[in-house]
Amino acid sequence: MNGYGGSILRVNLTKGEVTKEPTPADVARDFIGGRGFGIYFLFKEVPKGADPLGPKNKLIISSGPISGMLVPGGGKCDWTTKAPLTGGYASASMGGHFTAEMRYAGLDSIILEGISPKPVYLFIDDNKIELRDASDLWGKGTFAVEKQFKEKLGEEFQVAVIGPGGENLVPYACINHDYGRQAGRGGVGAVMGSKKVKAIVVHGAKSIPVADKDAYRKAGMALYKACKDAEGFKDWTRYGTTIVVSWCDEVGALPTRNFSAGSFEGGKNIYGPVMREKIVITDKACFGCPSPCGKYSRNKKYNSFVEGPEYETIGMMGSNLGIDDIEAVAQANLLCDELGVDSISTGNVIGWAMECYEKGIFTKADTDGLDLKFGNVEATFALIEKIARREGFGALLAEGVKRAAQKVGKGSEKFAIHVKGMEQSAYATHNATAMLLAYMTCDVGAHHNRAWAITYDLQVGRDKVVPEKVARVIWLQNFRPMFDVLGGCRLQWVELGIDRDLYVPALEAITGIHRTWEDLDKVGERIWNLTRLYWARENEGFGRAWDMPSPRFYEEAPTSGATKGQITKLEDVNKLLDMYYEQRGWTSDGLPKPETIEALGLKAVIG
């Protein structure tokens, strides 16, 4: 099949068997790949009510038709599963080189099923595919394991590995790859850990077939040229996502002290240029990317090397914890990666714990003696370790911020910053109604990658609650995740601003199927609705209440910074949802209407 590796690899861990089957052409047509394959297989194959950490859940790893191709940024890999963090849908996007290598081995998806009786790793070298004993790797950190594989097998093997966080089933454990890229959110690492799979190593030397070689080369070259000619190309490449730290600080979007404000008095010490100057030694790209946002750092203060930190980690481990030292942030980043926990959720939950401590809800008797004041770097390092190992006070925080706050009570639920149980990522959403709606309705919980609309809030008016804003969020939600479906990166479009129509001839030449962006947006809408139906299937009473943000954004205005005194009214929060549901073709409780399901061709899928 043109544009595809051609096979789905099933790994039955309970029986220790691996089998290949052809990639179904109709699924490729309707869901294309990546995150589309992920939700399709999850919905069809994981039975209703499956325990996320039990044998019936599956971990579905998918590439897409632009992965590994002559298309800028074709380095994204989707990891879909039923989320241990939220009990709903999880899809984590991982950069690097893994997705391309999967395709060169002829694989479009790898589906991990069942539970292995002992620790194993999955070895893939083209057609040689085996489960191998990993008893000696269990308990080790992610960098040590990756290094060990690279030394033994060679640099062309790509490695995805869990750390102690995944082994200990921390519900926000991540998967690490390429010394610093992660499938971060929702607990995909815990699912891999529950299945007793320490690592997946893959190498392939097959060529990916395309429909029209000449048109493909021409379209690919045009895309690279457009990136390199883009006005922001040099600046973006120099700073990566850290470009936005100073701006977020300026406009009040930089999460500060557990999202109690959006501007940080120590902010200038963690801005992009400071980091570039102090610690960055080289740019580190995902597969095929001409504008690498990945920055690789040498941290002299802690005598360590780390990829990053990127914006999210600077926000969550820096300002959100009151830490104004870029080297300390980089070291916290390293600890999260090495131990295999998501730095966004980890920073969020530590921020909550610090606020609890400063409010007297926790004392040193609760925190294993740690002085959990905002800004305490050593306590932060200690907590990351305790969380990943579920030791002492870390065991409570390892539940995730929603469950931890439910256990502790005493009003701490009010400042547990999450949606649907997923910790909010690094954009403070005080009086930024489009961005707030984006977080509320994001299909995995409070994550920014589906729709990102703060600039739009500023342009239209931050407090405006108008149908155009809602329409903008929906358009972004349908369209942006399509890059995760295609197996590529959205940053060439969203940051360099290249014309998205340039992808159309490339995709057509690769797959042989003509699809305009209108067609692709429709696929995006189909996938969005299917993820919503999945949430509803798995959670009794699922509906509007699940889309509510943290009360912090409608009850408590910041007392400092750019958004001082600003708040979104609860009435407006509800108005946003009313408009959103209506425009989506959903009921007033947020469930897709039968006619919406029908129009999107989802009836046959959901059965």
Added chain:
Amino acid sequence: MRLYVDSTKCSGCNACRVACSLNLFGETNPKKAALVIEPQFPAPGIYNVKVCTQCGDCAAVCPTEAIKQDAQGAYYVVYEECIMCGACEPVCPEGVMFVRPNLVENTAWKCNLCGDCVAVCGTGALWIAEKEAATA
């Protein structure tokens, strides 16, 4: 003319290798490229890139004279004339002459100075220029 590389600018994306395999074989398969990227991580955190200097040592040892030189000074393999004897591979000082029957059955391959790698490189790590005069 020859290809030059500044390894310190490489970000390891491999776009050059995809473009290379597409030019040499019409395939998307970086394993069939004529550049080598050796990532050195986690320390010291650099990509070591090997490219062809067009020195001609490969052509000098080829028993069938299948490696010829074009007008801009690039040595290229005439696929039909290669007998896969493997003489060229060990003499390459940069390790970018390839004889790999498991990947390509019927011919050796090397850089033909097409320039596609330079066109896709985003970081300016690769460029084509006149060969520097040999130093004593």
Added chain:
Amino acid sequence: MPATLRLGASLRILIGGRDEYAVEPGRSVHETLVSLGIKPELVAMVSVNGEMQTKDYVVQEGDAVRLLAVVGGG
């Protein structure tokens, strides 16, 4: 000699209009933006002759000023 002020594609997508303006030196980037009717807070990054600057930077003769917006986030 006036300075040139260029808008990156991401910013142009947001506000439409021209991609290049000739501006008089002697005023800050912030003031210059206001005079052009561009909301300063939409601009995430100011690059002057290749170096990142703040919006307080006073534009000099012959400067090449580049402005970027953030439409994507991390």
